[in-house]
Amino acid sequence: xxxxYLYLAAFAALSAFSGCEPEFLERPPQDTLVDANFxxxxxxxxxxxxxxxxxxxxxxxxxxxxxxGDVRGGTLQRGFYDVFKxxxxxxxxxxxxxxxxxxxxxxxxxxxxxxxxxxxxxxxxDAVSQEIKNxxxxxxxxxxAMAYFFLVSNYGPVPIIENNLELLNNPEVARNTVETVxxxxxxxxxxxxxxxxxxxxxxxxxxxWSAEGMLAKxxxxxxxxxxxxxxxxxxxxxxxxxxxxxxxxxxxxxxxPNYADLFRWPxxxxxxxxxxxxxxxxxxxxxxxxxxxxxxxxNDIAAGSxxxxxxxxxxxxxxxxYDGLIRDNGTRPGFTLDQRLKATFMLPGAHYPEISQTARDxxxxxxxxxxxxxxxxxxxxxxxxxxKKYVVGKARDVGGQATQQRYPNxxxxxxxxxxxxxxxxxxxxxxxxxxxxKALEYFNKVHTRAGLAPFEGPLTWDxxxxxxxxEFAVEGLIWYDLVRLHYSNPQKAYDIIKSxxxxxxLIRPDRMPNPTGWTFTKSATSNERTAxxxxxxxxxxxxxxxxxxxxNLRNDPVPYVFKD
Numbered sequence: 001x002x003x004x005y006l007y008l009a010a011f012a013a014l015s016a017f018s019g020c021e022p023e024f025l026e027r028p029p030q031d032t033l034v035d036a037n038f039x040x041x042x043x044x045x046x047x048x049x050x051x052x053x054x055x056x057x058x059x060x061x062x063x064x065x066x067x068x069g070d071v072r073g074g075t076l077q078r079g080f081y082d083v084f085k086x087x088x089x090x091x092x093x094x095x096x097x098x099x100x101x102x103x104x105x106x107x108x109x110x111x112x113x114x115x116x117x118x119x120x121x122x123x124x125x126d127a128v129s130q131e132i133k134n135x136x137x138x139x140x141x142x143x144x145a146m147a148y149f150f151l152v153s154n155y156g157p158v159p160i161i162e163n164n165l166e167l168l169n170n171p172e173v174a175r176n177t178v179e180t181v182x183x184x185x186x187x188x189x190x191x192x193x194x195x196x197x198x199x200x201x202x203x204x205x206x207x208x209w210s211a212e213g214m215l216a217k218x219x220x221x222x223x224x225x226x227x228x229x230x231x232x233x234x235x236x237x238x239x240x241x242x243x244x245x246x247x248x249x250x251x252x253x254x255x256x257p258n259y260a261d262l263f264r265w266p267x268x269x270x271x272x273x274x275x276x277x278x279x280x281x282x283x284x285x286x287x288x289x290x291x292x293x294x295x296x297x298x299n300d301i302a303a304g305s306x307x308x309x310x311x312x313x314x315x316x317x318x319x320x321x322y323d324g325l326i327r328d329n330g331t332r333p334g335f336t337l338d339q340r341l342k343a344t345f346m347l348p349g350a351h352y353p354e355i356s357q358t359a360r361d362x363x364x365x366x367x368x369x370x371x372x373x374x375x376x377x378x379x380x381x382x383x384x385x386x387x388k389k390y391v392v393g394k395a396r397d398v399g400g401q402a403t404q405q406r407y408p409n410x411x412x413x414x415x416x417x418x419x420x421x422x423x424x425x426x427x428x429x430x431x432x433x434x435x436x437x438k439a440l441e442y443f444n445k446v447h448t449r450a451g452l453a454p455f456e457g458p459l460t461w462d463x464x465x466x467x468x469x470x471e472f473a474v475e476g477l478i479w480y481d482l483v484r485l486h487y488s489n490p491q492k493a494y495d496i497i498k499s500x501x502x503x504x505x506l507i508r509p510d511r512m513p514n515p516t517g518w519t520f521t522k523s524a525t526s527n528e529r530t531a532x533x534x535x536x537x538x539x540x541x542x543x544x545x546x547x548x549x550x551x552n553l554r555n556d557p558v559p560y561v562f563k564d
Contacts, residue, residue, distance in 0.1 A: 039123040042132040046201070049116055049136045052143045053204065053278040055286035056112050060105035060150070061277055061411050062290045067098035068154060068540075069476025074500040075318045075469055079311030079384065088502050089528065090537045094544035102154065103543050107161075109147035113140040114164050138195035142211055145188035146413070149218065152181040153483045156539040157557030160184050172552045180560035182222050187562070189215045198251075203269050204410075209251035210275045213414050216243035216422050221480075223426070224487030232430045232488055240426035244419040247274070248442070253416045255449055260343040264354055265392045266399075268410045272417065276410040281401035288406035295474075297346070297386035300358040301371055303395045304404025313384030314345040316501035316522065316529075318473060321466050323452075326520050339451040344473050345385040346373040348507055349515040355393035375512045383507045389474040412475055420445045421471070425464050433458035446471055461485075465496075486538050497533035 039045055070076040071088055078088055092099050117140045124133050151158045157175040161167055176184075192211035200207055216239075223236035247253065256262055256272050269276060279289035293306035301307065320326045323336045342350055355371040371393070376383035392409050395402040402408060420442040427439035435458045444454045447467060455463070465485075469478050486493040504523040509515035522529065531537075542553055 039119060039128065040125045041127055042129060045120060045124060045128050045132050045136045048119065049139045052109070052113060052116070052139060056109045056143075057105060057277055058286050058290075059101040059108070062101070063294055064098045064102035064105070065291060065411065065476040066295075066474055068102055068150075069479045070474055071098075073469075073478030073480075073482060074315055074497065074502055075473045075478050076387075077313055077315040077502050077504070079313065079504055089531050090497075090533070092540055094541040094547070099540055100543045100545070102150070103540075103546065106147040106151045110144050110161055111164055113144040113147070114162060116140040118163070118165070134195040135197070135201065138192040138211070139206060141188040142192040142196070142206055142214070145185045145192070145214065145218075148181055148185045148188075149214075150480075152178055152185070153221075153480050154540045155542060157181070159553070160560045162563075173550055174552050174555060175557040176560040177557045179225060180562075182218065182225055183562070184560060185218055186215070186222070189218060204276065204278045206275050207251075209247050209253065210414060212243045213247045213274045213416075213419055216240045216247065216419065216426075217414075219243065220422055220426055221484045221487070223429075224484055224489075227488040230430070230488055234429065237426045237429045241423055244423040244426065247416070247419045248423065251416075255416060255445060257449070259339050259449055262412075262415075263343060263389050263392075265397065265409055268408075272415050273410075273412065274414040274416060274419075276412055279408060279410055281398075281403075281406055281408040283406070285405070289409055289411065290405045290407070291411065292390055292392065292407040292409065293405045295387045295389075295391055297384070297391075301355055301391065301393055302404070303393075303398075303402035303407065306404045309387055311384065313386055314473070316503070316505050316520070317499070318469065319345070319385060319520070320501075321470055336453075337451055338470060340470050340473075342388070344387070344389045344470075346388050347385055347515075347518060348373055348375040348383060348509040349511075349513055350388075351513075352388065354397060355391065356397050372513050375509050376507065385507060387474055415472075415475075417446050417449075417471055418468075418477075421464055421468055424459060425461070428459060428461060428464065433460045435459070443467065483538060490535065490538075493538070494533035497531055497537070500531070501529050502531060503529040 039048065066076060071078060072090070072092075094100075117137050120133050120136050120140075148158070148160070157178055158181060159173045160176045160181060161173070167173065189211050192206075193208050193215060196206060196208040196211055198208055219236045220240040223232040223234075223240065226233040226236065251274075252271075253274065254271050256270060261267060262270070262272065268278075280287055282288055293302070293304075293308055295309045295312065296302040296307040297310050297312070298307040299305050316326070322338050322341050325341070341347075346352075350373040352371040352373075356368050357371040358366055359369050360366055373386070390409065390411070392398050392402070392407060398408060424439040424443040427436045428434045440455070440457050440459055443459055443464065447455050450470070465481060468481055472478065482493050482496065485496075501522070503526040506519075506521040506523055508519045508521075510517045510519070547553055
């Protein structure tokens with residue numbers, strides 16, 4: 001069962017994180033938690049940091065998690081919903097919901113992390129141990145680094161804000177250069193790694209391994225940010241290898257034997273996880289997982305009338321990565337079974353015993369059965385490969401802990417599997433291919449867990465990229481892999497995007513309910529199937545509401561001046 005500590009602590013501290021304004025210029029909360037009376041004990045300080053695992057990320061996780069990370073990255077396509085179609089074809093504007101909500105959420109995290117740091121330093125009483133003070137500050141700096149990771153990856157130069165109080169007297173905030181934002185992220189994570197424990201102080205809390213894992217990812221990215229002539233910076237590649245291997249060999253973490261179990265309830269805080277957003281079933285909207293409502297393809301499998309993902313599907317490009325699944329633009333004579341496919345996307349005829357489905361007999365009477373993903377009807381123009389990952393079913397499937405827009409399952413932000421592939425990519429570095437034994441070993445830890453034969457090499461960047469796409473689809477990551485590539489090899493990033501078929505297609509099984517094959521056909525209803533890629537695609541527009549309130553954001557960025 002899920003540990004409730006984070007929700008209870010977050011609820012106790014709710015007032016400190018309520019009343020968020022619609023713009024990123026978050027003001028320090030003027031309420032009881034700014035008072036010295038709250039930070040008297042270790043438990044109170046830990047309670048104050050708990051909302052950083054939940055409510056402050058709400059607007060991002062609800063939709064932007066997959067809209068930015070997967071729809072823009074090409075692993076998901078959206079059939080009809082025009083707002084998100086802009087993400088499919090890189091027409092995102094300063095008013096699009098996924099853009100506005102993400103930007104706001106990231107700066108809410110920054111603002112509330114800053115407030116926590118200031119409050120701990122100012123108000124923590126003598127009964128609070130130095131270890132817990134450092135722990136809470138380390139959590140805040142880790143979360144702030146995560147927020148800036150997404151900000152700089154999506155928006156390029158952005159304002160670095162460490163002190164909300166100073167911001168009150170300086171509303172003309174400026175953007176800072178990409179290089180200094182990445183340095184700021186690195187420093188925050190280094191502090192977190194040095195001050196977090198090796199084991200969580202409470203279930204679900206981050207550890208030094210969470211911080212070192214994120215540092216490995218940051219150094220891998222910085223190798224491209226600071227590349228020269230397309231050659232990655234070797235110093236950063238070495239650090240990425242070192243840190244990822246430390247997490248692999250020293251953290252005590254291990255891959256779950258069965259990939260599908262990563263997303264079967266209750267999977268929260270399992271031994272593969274390094275950092276999760278901690279959601280719970282509660283009447284408090286801000287602390288429950290609402291992303292599931294966005295992903296459910298039908299009310300028939302939802303806890304309420306919230307099956308809003310009926311037109312959300314794997315892209316044609318995404319399905320093409322599964323060996324032999326799409327062949328000759330249509331027929332499927334047979335393919336190597338990658339176990340991640342069924343755990344991530346539903347094809348007609350797929351059975352999911354852990355999920356209940358409302359079905360109807362010939363007379364229209366409803367009954368419950370295990371989920372059998374439906375075939376397209378005779379008059380349907382198309383059917384989708386809808387999302388399975390994170391979909392956990394009705395209330396009865398999760399111990400009664402779900403209602404409409406309130407699901408209890410956590411959202412992954414960092415898994416051990418990523419450490420294996422980070423090591424492999426860092427070992428490859430600027431080379432066209434590698435036969436490095438450890439890189440192949442680590443790559444195959446992930447690859448063979450999916451039920452596939454060992455990959456013999458040599459290993460290329462494309463191999464690692466496609467493996468990451470299959471491993472982390474619908475986990476909001478693939479776009480950031482393209483961003484990382486774009487820093488050092490923009491043309492290759494454009495070529496990948498231009499090669500991705502991102503539009504509607506038809507799937508038909510050869511029989512139901514247990515098909516042996518499917519036919520895949522590109523829909524004639526969509527002629528625009530690929531996106532035009534250029535440098536402008538790699539920097540989202542700052543939301544219009546922000547530009548209107550902080551016009552200096554239109555100016556050229558300046559380097560950030562570090563205080564130490």
